[in-house]
Amino acid sequence: MGDPLFVDGIDTAVVLIVLLKVIVVFVFLLVAVMLMVWFERKVISDMQSRIGPNRAGPWGILQTLADGTKLFFKEDLLPELADRRVFRLAPFLSILPAFASFAIVPIGGTISIAGHKTFLQLADPPIGVLFLLAMSSIAVYGVMLAGWSSGSKYPLLGSVRASAQMVSYEAAMALAVAAAVLSAGSLSTHDIVAAQDSLFRWNIFSLGVVPFVVFLIAATAEANRPPFDLVEAEQELVGGFHTEYSSIRFALFFLAEFMNTVTISAMVVTLFLGGPNGPAISFLPSLWPIVWFFLKLLVFLFIYVWLRATLPRFRYDQLMDLGWKKLIPASLFWLLLVAALRIGRLEGWNLGFVLGGGVAVGALGWWALSAALTLGQMDDADLSPAALGEVSLGEVSLGEVSREDVNR
Amino acid sequence: MAMLGPVAHGLLLAASTSTSKVDIAVFAASAAIVLSGALGVVLSRNPVHAALMLVMTLFGIAVMFVAQDAHFLAAVQVIVYAGAIVVLFLFVIMLLGVDREDAQAAEDLPGQRPIAIGLGIVALAELIILGGTANWATGNLATAGQAGGPGTNIEKLARSIFTRYLLPFEITSALLVIAVVGAVVLARRVPHEETQGQ
Known part of the structure; x- marks a missing residue:
């Protein structure tokens, strides 16, 4: 239970190992963001038949460094109408959860340093993946307060969108995570990885792909990545929540966004693709898990870039429909089905019967949900002519216009 | 180093x-x-x-x-x-x-401050008294079992919620669902103004 580092009490070496891990994770995230920005620009350029950054360093790999240096030396503007304290606080509220949530990602097996065995992950708290959920629910504050405190209308619209979007998708994400937790019987990320010790026990296969897909979509929405980047939709909101930010504060938002991409890719790998698990090779046995982890991570980083280059942005009503009417019911149904199958296996019930019953109940639930949704839409269509008789035509058309505005 | x-x-x-x-x-x-x-x-x-x-x-x-x-x-x-x-x-x-x-009006309720201070003191006194005598009903300070022992905190919590306290837990969740349904019904007045759900 827990990291073996702390079993023999805490001495100087243990404290140093923890400090070393913190520094390694910190530096890794910063370097990863630098490379990720370059990778994203380069891959999107390839997909659009452009060359992309090619000046700074070989293949333009130092472009991010140059941009970062430039941002450092730019003037830091504070808008006249801004709420000063909150405006200054918001970038840090954005970057902090992005750093912290990587702490629970296992990037390798167990190694020993100076006679102490330790997991290759910064922390293995008993709450495990709940820490990820807590951090992602804190992350909304950075975006929301940045938009509000700017004292300007486009950032405010961005932040109102952000708060609704991130709260909506958190439920679907949590239900998908719950399926992975159920199959491992533990919240700890180390145990979740340990439970996926062979290819067919990876959660993506053993749970069916539904929780994996739901998690991938919901995490994308949580991180405000395209196609869910309504929060900063350039065509509609100038720059969204960070319109008024410049210089290093803007750089912090940028850093947080890319760091979140790295972190959610790492969490997908951890929860559904066995984390560092892979073929064991006798040469340098503690190195290969790290290699497997980073290979898997790279696949997902590429997928996120690919999504950005391919998919158009969602409309706000589509976003809410997808979250509330599709992802949450789908992941809830799947979680209950997985739970029923697990209980059935433990109790020795006929699994075919459990599966059939589960699907029947699910179909019933789906029918009830779609009936309720149709009824809700029918209310609008059928009852508004009735209301039309009572109020004047002008008011109704005004109502229609404002409704479309809200939808948009 | x-x-x-x-x-x-x-x-x-x-x-x-x-x-x-x-x-x-x-x-x-x-x-x-x-x-x-x-x-x-x-x-x-x-x-x-x-x-x-x-x-x-x-x-x-x-x-x-x-x-x-x-x-x-x-x-x-x-x-x-x-x-x-x-x-x-x-x-x-x-x-x-x-x-x-400046959106905050001056005092809407006259004399609310002294009342609030008085009620606050009463609540604080209640908390202190209850904290000292909370075991009068059950005779134990903790009824869900020892804090130590095998298993993590979460496993113990889950076990007591889903076995011994299952019924209160389910009743609480039913209460919350009723509250949500009530809120939706109250918020939904005129059909063609129903856009908040999105």
Whole structure:
């Protein structure tokens, strides 16, 4: 239970190992963001038949460094109408959860340093993946307060969108995570990885792909990545929540966004693709898990870039429909089905019967949900002519216009 | 690394010489956070600042839960209260545009301050008395079992929620569902104005 580092009490070496891990994770995230920005620009350029950054360093790999240096030396503007304290606080509220949530990602097996065995992950708290959920629910504050405190209308619209979007998708994400937790019987990320010790026990296969897909979509929405980047939709909101930010504060938002991409890719790998698990090779046995982890991570980083280059942005009503009417019911149904199958296996019930019953109940639930949704839409269509008789035509058309505005 | 040695040793001394001192330090720090946050909620003129102060209070309480080994409670505190409820508060504050400091009228209820102070003192007295005599009903300070023993805190919590306290748990969740349905019904007045659900 827990990291073996702390079993023999805490001495100087243990404290140093923890400090070393913190520094390694910190530096890794910063370097990863630098490379990720370059990778994203380069891959999107390839997909659009452009060359992309090619000046700074070989293949333009130092472009991010140059941009970062430039941002450092730019003037830091504070808008006249801004709420000063909150405006200054918001970038840090954005970057902090992005750093912290990587702490629970296992990037390798167990190694020993100076006679102490330790997991290759910064922390293995008993709450495990709940820490990820807590951090992602804190992350909304950075975006929301940045938009509000700017004292300007486009950032405010961005932040109102952000708060609704991130709260909506958190439920679907949590239900998908719950399926992975159920199959491992533990919240700890180390145990979740340990439970996926062979290819067919990876959660993506053993749970069916539904929780994996739901998690991938919901995490994308949580991180405000395209196609869910309504929060900063350039065509509609100038720059969204960070319109008024410049210089290093803007750089912090940028850093947080890319760091979140790295972190959610790492969490997908951890929860559904066995984390560092892979073929064991006798040469340098503690190195290969790290290699497997980073290979898997790279696949997902590429997928996120690919999504950005391919998919158009969602409309706000589509976003809410997808979250509330599709992802949450789908992941809830799947979680209950997985739970029923697990209980059935433990109790020795006929699994075919459990599966059939589960699907029947699910179909019933789906029918009830779609009936309720149709009824809700029918209310609008059928009852508004009735209301039309009572109020004047002008008011109704005004109502229609404002409704479309809200939808948009 | 050689330079970090003395620093680490100092940290170590602070951490291991006496755990009770660390406990007291953690309690003092989190209590300071909780209390200053609570005062901030009451004293801020700006509703958004007050909501942020509330988040600070909730975090201080989460730290106290962690210090008591109630990790699950701490996580839920952050996820549910800080991550959802206060976000909704802020959402409503922003949507309604009451985030101007001058939007607050003078005293709406005359004489509310003395009444509030009086009720606050009564509530504090109740808390202190109940805290001292909370075991009068059951005879035990904790009824869910020993804090120590095998298994993690979360496993024990899950076991007692889903076995011994299953019925209260289900009743509570039914109550919450009823509250949600009630809120939806109340908010849904005229059909063609129903756009909040999106």
